[in-house]
Amino acid sequence: MQLAPKPVTDETLSQPQTETIILDVGGMQCAGCVKAVERQLIQQPGVISAAVNLATEVATVECAVNQINPENLAEILTNTGFPTQPRSLTSNATDKLKALQERHRQDMGKQIQRIVTCGLLLLLSSIGHLHHFGFPHIPLLSNIWFHWGLATIALLFPARSIIIDGGRSLFNNAPNMNTLVGLGTLTAYLTSFVALLFPQLGWECFFDEPVMLLGFILLGKTLEQHARQRAATAFQSLIALQPTTARLIPPQSENTGILNSVEIPAEQVKVGEWLQVLPGEKIPVDGEIRFGTTTVDESMLTGESMPILKQIDDSISAGTINQTGVILIEATRTGSDTILAQIVQLVETAQTRKAPIQKLADTVAGYFTYFVMSLASLTFLFWYGLGTRIWPDVMTLAGVEIATNAPLLLSLKLAIAVLVIACPCALGLATPTAILVGSGMGAERGLLIKGGDILERVHQLNTIVFDKTGTLTKGSPTITDCLSISDLSSQEILQFAATVEQGSNHPISEAILTEANHQNLSLLTASDFKTQPGLGVSAIIDHKKVFVGNLAGLIESNIIPPQPLPEFLGKTMVYIAIEGKVVGVMAMSDPLKTDSKLTVEQLKNMGLRMILLTGDRQSVATAIASELNLKPEDIFAEVRPEGKVNVIQTLQQQGQVVAMVGDGINDAPALAQADIGIGLETGTDVANETADIVLMRNSLMDIVDSIQLSRATFNKIRQNLFWAFGYNIIAIPLAAGFLFPQFGILFSPSMAGALMALSSVSVVSNSLLLRRHVKRYWVTN
Numbered sequence: 001m002q003l004a005p006k007p008v009t010d011e012t013l014s015q016p017q018t019e020t021i022i023l024d025v026g027g028m029q030c031a032g033c034v035k036a037v038e039r040q041l042i043q044q045p046g047v048i049s050a051a052v053n054l055a056t057e058v059a060t061v062e063c064a065v066n067q068i069n070p071e072n073l074a075e076i077l078t079n080t081g082f083p084t085q086p087r088s089l090t091s092n093a094t095d096k097l098k099a100l101q102e103r104h105r106q107d108m109g110k111q112i113q114r115i116v117t118c119g120l121l122l123l124l125s126s127i128g129h130l131h132h133f134g135f136p137h138i139p140l141l142s143n144i145w146f147h148w149g150l151a152t153i154a155l156l157f158p159a160r161s162i163i164i165d166g167g168r169s170l171f172n173n174a175p176n177m178n179t180l181v182g183l184g185t186l187t188a189y190l191t192s193f194v195a196l197l198f199p200q201l202g203w204e205c206f207f208d209e210p211v212m213l214l215g216f217i218l219l220g221k222t223l224e225q226h227a228r229q230r231a232a233t234a235f236q237s238l239i240a241l242q243p244t245t246a247r248l249i250p251p252q253s254e255n256t257g258i259l260n261s262v263e264i265p266a267e268q269v270k271v272g273e274w275l276q277v278l279p280g281e282k283i284p285v286d287g288e289i290r291f292g293t294t295t296v297d298e299s300m301l302t303g304e305s306m307p308i309l310k311q312i313d314d315s316i317s318a319g320t321i322n323q324t325g326v327i328l329i330e331a332t333r334t335g336s337d338t339i340l341a342q343i344v345q346l347v348e349t350a351q352t353r354k355a356p357i358q359k360l361a362d363t364v365a366g367y368f369t370y371f372v373m374s375l376a377s378l379t380f381l382f383w384y385g386l387g388t389r390i391w392p393d394v395m396t397l398a399g400v401e402i403a404t405n406a407p408l409l410l411s412l413k414l415a416i417a418v419l420v421i422a423c424p425c426a427l428g429l430a431t432p433t434a435i436l437v438g439s440g441m442g443a444e445r446g447l448l449i450k451g452g453d454i455l456e457r458v459h460q461l462n463t464i465v466f467d468k469t470g471t472l473t474k475g476s477p478t479i480t481d482c483l484s485i486s487d488l489s490s491q492e493i494l495q496f497a498a499t500v501e502q503g504s505n506h507p508i509s510e511a512i513l514t515e516a517n518h519q520n521l522s523l524l525t526a527s528d529f530k531t532q533p534g535l536g537v538s539a540i541i542d543h544k545k546v547f548v549g550n551l552a553g554l555i556e557s558n559i560i561p562p563q564p565l566p567e568f569l570g571k572t573m574v575y576i577a578i579e580g581k582v583v584g585v586m587a588m589s590d591p592l593k594t595d596s597k598l599t600v601e602q603l604k605n606m607g608l609r610m611i612l613l614t615g616d617r618q619s620v621a622t623a624i625a626s627e628l629n630l631k632p633e634d635i636f637a638e639v640r641p642e643g644k645v646n647v648i649q650t651l652q653q654q655g656q657v658v659a660m661v662g663d664g665i666n667d668a669p670a671l672a673q674a675d676i677g678i679g680l681e682t683g684t685d686v687a688n689e690t691a692d693i694v695l696m697r698n699s700l701m702d703i704v705d706s707i708q709l710s711r712a713t714f715n716k717i718r719q720n721l722f723w724a725f726g727y728n729i730i731a732i733p734l735a736a737g738f739l740f741p742q743f744g745i746l747f748s749p750s751m752a753g754a755l756m757a758l759s760s761v762s763v764v765s766n767s768l769l770l771r772r773h774v775k776r777y778w779v780t781n
Contacts, residue, residue, distance in 0.1 A: 036176070147207040181217055286315070427728075429760060437767050481568060
């Protein structure tokens with residue numbers, strides 16, 4: 001398939017471009033809220049798509065350029081019960097971190113305040129019942145009007161926001177967890193209040209239930225929020241790496257040696273300005289060293305623990321740490337253009353991209369609250385109309401005094417328990433918290449995974465396609481063999497060749513000169529350099545003509561090739577001739593990277609098929625494949641860029657889920673076609689922008705790590721969803737009294753509230769265990 005640019009037509013010119021709007025959305029309690037927010041956003045004219053993340057409380061909106069005002073979107077969501085603020089895409093990392101920390105601080109402050117209030121109310125409420133266990137009787141604390149007062153205070157103050165939010169959400173046709181809790185709490189309170197006002201009904205007052213219910217709910221929400229903050233720790237740490245200040249060197253000081261640096265905010269540095277960085281300081285921007293030598297800790301960027309030696313003209317990145325020397329750098333990329341800022345943006349964007357399995361959970365949760373409300377109504381009707389008549393003994397089991405309206409009280413208790421025990425929150429948090437932890441761990445390891453959908457797809461891979469040059473191999477030729485077929489030693493052959501090649505800048509020349517330098521061989525005196533493009537180079541040394549070139553160059557120069565010709569499978573042959581006679585032969589190849597073979601072996605052990613896809617000669621590809629123990633049918637050589645796309649399409653048509661690993665411009669179409677594109681940080685910008693995963697450490701073993709991380713993350717998502725669905729499938733029937741007649745199992749509303757809170761906390765805590773599991777694997781492997 002020949003790739004051709006799309007023709008420019010009036011239709012394509014008239015198509016509006018898109019822009020992204022980021023909104024910080026508050027007030028979301030569960031996956032039902034997520035669905036409601038997405039529905040509100042998508043209904044707005046000009047909005048193309050919207051993705052909302054419950055764990056990070058962020059909405060990403062794609063819309064037509066200049067068609068949507070972020071402030072208007074924020075106002076619409078705020079008016080429907082979700083306090084929202086637009087976020088500037090150009091805001092620096094420091095501002096992001098401060099805003100995130102301030103928001104979490106305020107949320108935690110509110111939650112703690114509510115818990116202290118409810119804890120006090122719960123304590124006072126419990127004291128009144130201690131006389132049942134032999135403690136002294138306190139008449140005031142045992143008085144039913146006192147307990148009414150406690151319940152009233154609980155509803156008016158700590159529970160007020162829950163009840164208001166639940167009611168508003170129900171009114172806006174988007175009921176959520178607060179709706180269920182609010183209905184349960186108010187029903188319990190009102191039923192008890194009626195029993196208090198009309199004692200002749202014979203109903204039981206259970207004012208303690210709404211108090212205990214609110215205490216458990218608020219405790220659970222606080223623990224859940226704390227766990228969610230822990231899940232976002234890696235991302236916050238990444239943001240915190242951004243330096244806040246820089247030491248600017250005035251232009252007049254650059255060449256005088258008198259360095260009077262001025263400390264300025266890092267975001268004010270401009271490209272081309274010179275900065276001074278002292279030992280122990282963070283590099284403030286991306287740049288190149290203009291003076292000094294040092295070692296730099298790049299672990300935050302690449303995951304590599306060993307410091308890297310940096311000299312003049314070497315590139316360094318913002319956020320890395322200067323360890324040993326004072327250096328002067330020239331800024332090449334600043335602000336949001338630095339590698340670190342782009343990583344932060346990539347990770348943040350990745351956490352808003354939903355995995356398909358999460359979309360399913362959000363869809364289910366969108367209808368979940370209506371389903372629970374219907375079940376609660378059916379529970380009430382069943383027990384009030386039939387249950388207590390079919391099983392009259394349940395009244396005694398329930399501890400309800402026999403009275404005319406006792407069935408009404410029992411039915412209400414069971415209906416309230418159904419409302420309260422259901423947990424849409426667990427469904428909403430199951431996927432995003434796992435992805436939050438997984439993508440954060442990937443960033444710590446130097447794996448940039450560009451979305452939850454990518455994490456889900458990676459675990460489905462069964463075929464990995466590798467480009468050769470620069471991916472599996474080092475990307476530059478290296479001398480592997482130097483054979484003398486004369487009285488000269490191999491070192492003398494290399495010395496002659498290097499002397500001749502000093503007049504050329506061909507990659508083969510660079511390889512010969514590099515090898516001579518490694519062996520500390522000095523160059524001879526030479527003159528009359530001549531280059532024959534595509535054939536070789538010649539020069540006069542000690543009044544003798546020395547030719548260095550390929551077989552075609554020998555024939556062109558009327559030099560008789562050696563017989564028989566030396567055989568070096570898959571290698572480039574270079575002949576050295578002196579005065580028309582071949583005296584030596586060198587073999588060159590682009591060697592495998594040190595971790596290529598181990599990577600391929602481990603991927604094979606994981607059950608994946610390995611394929612080599614290269615534009616190089618068949619003999620070279622065969623030699624590389626032989627080293628990697630690849631099968632002949634898994635070698636595709638002499639393939640042009642458009643041909644690489646065809647190969648991947650063919651594999652996909654055969655039912656293969658394909659990852660393409662490459663680093664060059666010619667790999668970009670194949671990276672885009674593959675189910676997962678994996679690029680190397682040293683690759684071209686085009687390749688990295690096209691790739692779904694970028695390996696910042698340029699280590700092929702990170703491919704293994706990324707697949708293991710994906711598999712572990714997806715397993716954790718499945719565990720979370722299994723627990724979330726399983727919990728509701730089991731807990732709701734139990735709360736509805738399914739086992740009550742036979743086994744006497746009855747959930748009080750407060751017990752139901754405790755279980756509901758435990759469900760959400762369990763899901764988030766299980767996601768946090770992903771860090772321990774993956775780190776253990778990385779350490780042992």
